[in-house]
Amino acid sequence: MERMLTEMPPWFWTFVALSFGGVWGSFLNVVIFRVPREKSVVSPPSSCPSCGARIAWYDNVPVLAWLWLRGKCRKCKAAISPRYPMIELITAFVSWALMHRFGPTGAYVLYFVFACALIAITFIDLDTWLIPDVITYPGIALGIIGAVALPEQPVVDHLLGAAIGGGVLAIVAVGAKWALKKDGMGFGDVKLLAMIGAFLGTRSLVFVVMLSSIQGVVLGIIWLTVNRNKPPPPPQADGFVPPAGAIPFGPFLSLAALEYLFFSDTLHALLGHARFGGD
Ligand SMILES: [Zn+2]
Structure with a gap:
């Protein structure tokens, strides 16, 4: 297993780091909105803040979904703040940079969790x-x-x-x-x-x-x-x-x-x- 992992080409780990970071960035958006309001971060699933419509998985793809929805809710067309894809992009970039520095190791995972905490704290502190x-x-x-x-x-x-x-x-x-x-x-x-x-x-x-x-x-x-x-x-x-x-x-x-x-x-x-x- 370990040999298989180390033999993966570098672009593979770049792809893993960017998509992993994007998905967790999407979760950080939930954390940043819900934690100050003392709501659960696991349920209910994401919904539009304007009309309350559930967001389907294909409309929740980090960064890309915001682009193909042109920054609007699919149901009610209310504007979705560009801050959402921005936070996903920041998290994906930090994940990529950590992978670049530490490689696919335990240190990458540990410092990625640390970086996620810092990103969430930054935006919650700016808001509240x-x-x-x-x-x-x-x-x-x-x-x-x-x-x-x-x-x-x-x-x-x-x-x-x-x-x-x-x-x-x-x-x-x-x-x-x-x-x-x-x-x-x-x-x-x-x-x-x-x-x-x-x-x-x-x-x-x-x-x-x-x-x-x-x-x-x-x-x-x-x-x-x-x-x-x-x-x-x-x-x-x-x-x-x-x-x-x-x-x-x-x-x-x-x-x-x-x-x-x-x-x-x-x-x-x-x-x-x-x-x-x-x-
Ligand atoms: Zn809506």
């Missing part, structure tokens, strides 16, 4: 300003279990990663609340960084905090400039009013974790050069 515990808590556990199953670094490094990741950001969150007299950073971000530390180990944390802060500031300034003449966003269904002209921090932590996952070697080399003055 909340990072659900039902994703971060099992994520922290899975990061530790993964370190036991695939011992590249000692397990204790991943345990410490979760503890330090959670601890450092908890201090920042409490400090920001004390200094600003309001919530500067949510505890969802704290649990997210604990999950990242559990998967990527202690050495990732300084990079993830640095990369997310830099990208958060740069994109935050662009966001404020682009939206400076726009009225503040309307309150959401549950009465929550998003802060005017602001974006949540969870997407930046998630993006930085993915960047570290793919470019850790380069990042460590860069830090080595900065510290020792290069060669």
